[in-house]
Every structure is written in C-alpha cells, then in structure tokens.
Amino acid sequence: MVKVCVIEGDGIGKEVVPEAVKILNELGDFEIIEGEAGLECLKKYGNALPEETIEKAKEADVILFGAITSPKPGEVKNYKSPIITLRKLFDLYANVRPINNFGIGRLIGKIADYEFLNIKNIDIVIIRENTEDLYVGREKLNDEMAIAERVITKKGSERIIGFAFEYAVKNNRKKVSCIHKANVLRVTDGLFLEVFNNIKKHYNIEADDYLVDSTAMNLIKNPEKFDVIVTTNMFGDILSDEASALIGGLGLSPSANIGDSKALFEPVHGSAPDIAGKKIANPMASILSVAMLFDYIGEKEKGDLIREAVKHCLINKKVTPDLGGNLKTEDVGNEILNYIRSKLKG
Ligand code: NAD
Ligand code: MN
Numbered sequence: 234m235v236k237v238c239v240i241e242g243d244g245i246g247k248e249v250v251p252e253a254v255k256i257l258n259e260l261g262d263f264e265i266i267e268g269e270a271g272l273e274c275l276k277k278y279g280n281a282l283p284e285e286t287i288e289k290a291k292e293a294d295v296i297l298f299g300a301i302t303s304p305k306p307g308e309v310k311n312y313k314s315p316i317i318t319l320r321k322l323f324d325l326y327a328n329v330r331p332i333n334n335f336g337i338g339r340l341i342g343k344i345a346d347y348e349f350l351n352i353k354n355i356d357i358v359i360i361r362e363n364t365e366d367l368y369v370g371r372e373k374l375n376d377e378m379a380i381a382e383r384v385i386t387k388k389g390s391e392r393i394i395g396f397a398f399e400y401a402v403k404n405n406r407k408k409v410s411c412i413h414k415a416n417v418l419r420v421t422d423g424l425f426l427e428v429f430n431n432i433k434k435h436y437n438i439e440a441d442d443y444l445v446d447s448t449a450m451n452l453i454k455n456p457e458k459f460d461v462i463v464t465t466n467m468f469g470d471i472l473s474d475e476a477s478a479l480i481g482g483l484g485l486s487p488s489a490n491i492g493d494s495k496a497l498f499e500p501v502h503g504s505a506p507d508i509a510g511k512k513i514a515n516p517m518a519s520i521l522s523v524a525m526l527f528d529y530i531g532e533k534e535k536g537d538l539i540r541e542a543v544k545h546c547l548i549n550k551k552v553t554p555d556l557g558g559n560l561k562t563e564d565v566g567n568e569i570l571n572y573i574r575s576k577l578k579g
Contacts, residue, residue, distance in 0.1 A: 235530055236264045238293035240286065242315075243271040244504025245514035245562075246299025252516035252566030253297065253523045259573055260527065260535045266293055270315040271301035271504075282315035290319060295526055298499035299519065302506060313370070316499070320363050325490035325497055326389065327396045328361040328469060329525070332476040332486065335544040355479050357452075357459045360400060361469025362393040363490055368466045385421040385465065390428040396491075397463035398436045409433070411442040412464040412472065425465055445472070452476050473501055484515025484555045485543075487522035489529060496529050498522040512561045515553040517543050520569055542572040 237257065241250040257263060268286035275281040281301070290296050296319065304312055319325070334355040371382035394411070401409050411429040415422040426442060433440035443451070445468045451458060452472065456479050464472065477486040483502035490497040500518030508514055524539035545551075551568040552558035560568070 234262055234264050235295065236266060236293040237526075238266045238268050238286075238290045238296045240268045240270050240290075240296065240298045240315075242299040242301040242504065243273055244300060244302055244506055244509035245502075246271070246301065246504055248509070248512060248514045248562050249500065249516040249519035250297065250299040252562060252569075253519040255566055255570055256520050256539060256573065257297070257523050257526070259570060260538070261532070272304060273302075275304070275309065281312070282318055286315075287322065290323070293495075295495065295529065296497040297523065297526065298497055300500065300502060300504040302504040317368060317370070319497060320490055323492050323495040323497070324364065325492040325495065326362065326364050326392055327489075327491045328363040329400070329489045329491060330359040330361065330469070330473040330476075330486065330501060331521075331525075332357040332359065332473070332480055334480045335540070335547060337544070337547055355456045357456065357462060357476060358400070358404075358406070359462045359464070359469055359473045359476060360393065360397040361464055361473065362389060362466050364466070365389045366466030383418070383421050385424050387424060387428060390425045391432065394425075394429050394432045394463055397461055398432060398438065401438055401461045402436065406438075406461045408439040408441065408460040409436075410459060410462050411440070412445050412448050412462055412468055413442060414445050414468070416444060422465070429463070448472065449475060452479070477501060481556050482515075484518055484553065485521070486518050487520075487525055489522070489525040491529070496526075498526045498529075512563065513554050514562050515555050516562050516566050517546075517569075520566070538573055538576060539569070541576075542569045545572050 239254060241247045266289045268289040270282045270286050301315055303314060332355060336354050365384050365386060367381050367383050369384045373380050397409050411426060413422040413426050415426045452475055477483050486501035488499055488501050500522055502518055505514060520539060521543060524536040527536040546568050550558055551560055551565060553560055553565055
C-alpha cells in the first residue's frame with residue numbers, strides 16, 4: 234500500500250488539504266500518516282519542522298503538503314523554511330508546475346469573463362530547478378552589505394534539463410524553452426544555458442531559449458508560444474506565480490516536487506492569511522496536486538479523471554470567490570467528489 238504523509242501546515246493549508254485527501258481516499262487505498270509543520274507548529278514546539286514529522290516523511294512513499302506561513306523577517310533566528318528543508322532533504326530536484334486552462338479560455342478575473350476572453354489553449358509546464366540558485370540559504374550580512382550567493386552546478390543543471398527533455402518526450406510535448414539571464418549573469422546562467430545547448434542535441438524536439446525579463450512579458454502577451462519551460466529556482470518560482478494568473482490565479486495551480494526516490498505534491502500557493510478561516514479558499518490547486526500524485530504512482534487515468542472533474546466544475550461555474558463564484562471550499566470539494574463518484578458508477 235502506498236504510504237502518504239499528509240502535512241496540512243497553516244492557514245488555508247488546513248482548509249484545502251482535507252478536500253484533497255477526500256479525493257485521494259475515494260480513488261485509492263492509501264496509508265495516511267499525518268505530520269505537523271509550519272508557524273503554528275513552531276509556536277507549539279519551538280520547531281517549524283519537528284524531527285517526528287521528518288521521520289514520518291521519510292517513512293512515506295509520497296508527501297501531500299498544504300502551505301505554511303513564514304515568520305516575519307527577523308522574528309525567528311536561524312529560521313529555515315520547512316518546505317525548502319524537505320525539498321533539500323529528499324533531493325526533490327524537479328519542481329513541475331503545469332499551467333493549464335483546460336481549453337476553457339483565459340480565466341482571468343471573474344468567471345463571468347470566461348466567455349469574453351477568447352484565447353487559445355494555455356498549456357504550459359514550468360519545470361523549475363528546486364535545490365540550488367539563490368535558495369541555498371547562503372546569505373551574509375557585513376557592516377554595510379548584505380550578500381546572497383547564487384549556486385548553479387553543472388550536475389544540478391544537467392539533471393533538471395535532462396528531466397525537462399525526458400518529460401517532454403514522455404508527455405508528447407512539442408518544445409522545450411530554457412529561460413535564463415545569461416546576458417548579465419554570464420557565469421551562473423551562462424553555465425545553465427551551456428548545459429541546455431549540449432543536452433538539446435540529444436533530443437529530436439524543438440528547443441529554444443529566452444531571457445527571463447522578456448519572458449515575463451511574453452507569458453502574458455503570447456502564452457501560446459510556450460510549451461515546456463525549464464529554468465533555475467528563483468525565476469521558476471516567480472514565473473509560475475505569474476503564469477497562474479493566465480488561468481485564474483493560484484487557486485488553480487498544482488505542483489509536484491520530484492526526486493529519484495520520493496515526491497512531494499503541493500499547491501503553488503501559500504497559506505493566504507488574507508482569506509484563511511473564511512472557508513472560501515479554492516481547493517482545486519490542492520486537488521490537482523493529488524492528480525499529479527496519481528500520475529506519479531503510475532495511475533494516470535485517475536489523475537485524468539480528477540482533471541476532468543475540475544474542468545466540469547469550471548465549465549459549470551461551481552467555483553469559489555477567487556474565480557467569481559460563491560461556493561465554499563468544502564462545496565467545491567464535494568462537487569468534484571460527486572462528479573468522480575458518478576463517473577465511477579457510470
Ligand atoms: P499566497 O499564495 O498565500 O497568497 C497570494 C494571494 O492569492 C492572496 O491574495 C490569497 O488570498 C490568494 N490565494 C492563494 N491561494 C488561494 C486559493 N487556494 N484560493 C483563493 N485564493 C488564493 O501568497 P502570500 O500572501 O504572498 O504569502 C502568504 C504566506 O504563505 C507567507 O507567509 C509566505 O511565506 C507563505 N508561502 C508559503 C508557501 C508554501 O508553503 N509552499 C508558498 C508561498 C508562500
Ligand atoms: Mn512561490
């Protein structure tokens with residue numbers, strides 16, 4: 234039986250993850266182990282990621298993560314983000330972030346706008362390096378200066394770029410684009426781009442590269458120009474939040490953090506303190522992360538059924554306020570669950 238360590242975290246993590254677990258249990262037999270992490274956990278035990286949670290995560294085959302609230306800068310000494318720690322600990326080097334509008338249109342703003350914005354399919358997959366770059370946590374403060382080290386390794390670049398091309402081949406994608414800033418960051422991004430240019434020769438698939446700043450513009454202006462994107466950690470972090478706006482925002486953006494022996498699934502969004510406790514968070518990103526979990530364990534048809542159920546809710550405007558609807562988190566979870574049940578019966 235597949236063991237799943239479920240870490241809800243803080244804020245809306247506690248509201249969306251239970252809906253995702255409902256879908257998980259409906260479609261399979263899993264052993265669920267619950268673990269605590271985040272700011273509340275830090276206040277309770279003095280540790281945002283207790284050893285007990287790490288042990289549970291080690292024991293599990295996969296991790297389902299919600300979101301955590303970070304303490305304010307300076308509030309906690311030597312704070313380490315639990316999610317970054319988990320990514321590093323299990324070497325979850327590939328962060329896969331699909332941006333898909335299910336062919337419905339540009340889901341910007343309210344659902345009433347779906348019909349007006351007649352844009353082509355948006356189907357982009359951002360593959361973000363997940364262990365290096367400015368997120369290695371090497372920051373120093375001298376008297377007059379704060380310095381952050383940016384680490385890009387050849388090995389790290391080879392495995393993420395190799396992962397992106399393999400992903401593209403397996404999923405019948407047409408193109409892989411490398412996003413970088415090698416015109417200025419000539420050494421670090423220079424290395425990343427050089428590795429990309431070497432690896433692309435081994436694949437019979439279109440490959441190109443763009444600078445990150447103009448990409449930020451083109452993602453909005455010409456999103457249909459992109460297919461698979463491979464990029465470094467911080468650019469991938471920022472571009473994926475940006476791209477989520479094309480499909481209705483963070484409430485619809487799932488992700489997978491994949492390593493060689495373990496994977497963690499989580500919505501791209503954070504704990505959303507502005508809406509936490511109101512029970513109006515969109516659970517779709519977390520539920521779509523469960524779909525990615527099924528893909529990962531080799532049950533893609535169950536992943537596809539979940540995606541079909543989400544699309545059904547979008548088309549029928551069974552959505553939370555972020556998409557202009559008036560349903561609660563739990564109502565959307567139940568709509569998706571009922572659709573899945575009706576399909577399983579039929
Ligand atoms: P956020 O993603 O939590 O929220 C950004 C905006 O999107 C907010 O207006 C929020 O209401 C909205 N939003 C996000 N998810 C939504 C959903 N499912 N349904 C409806 N609306 C949604 O980002 P933030 O506000 O910049 O950060 C809040 C906290 O989350 C911070 O402490 C940050 O450090 C943390 N964070 C954690 C993670 C993680 O756990 N992986 C990721 C990002 C941010
Ligand atoms: Mn982020």
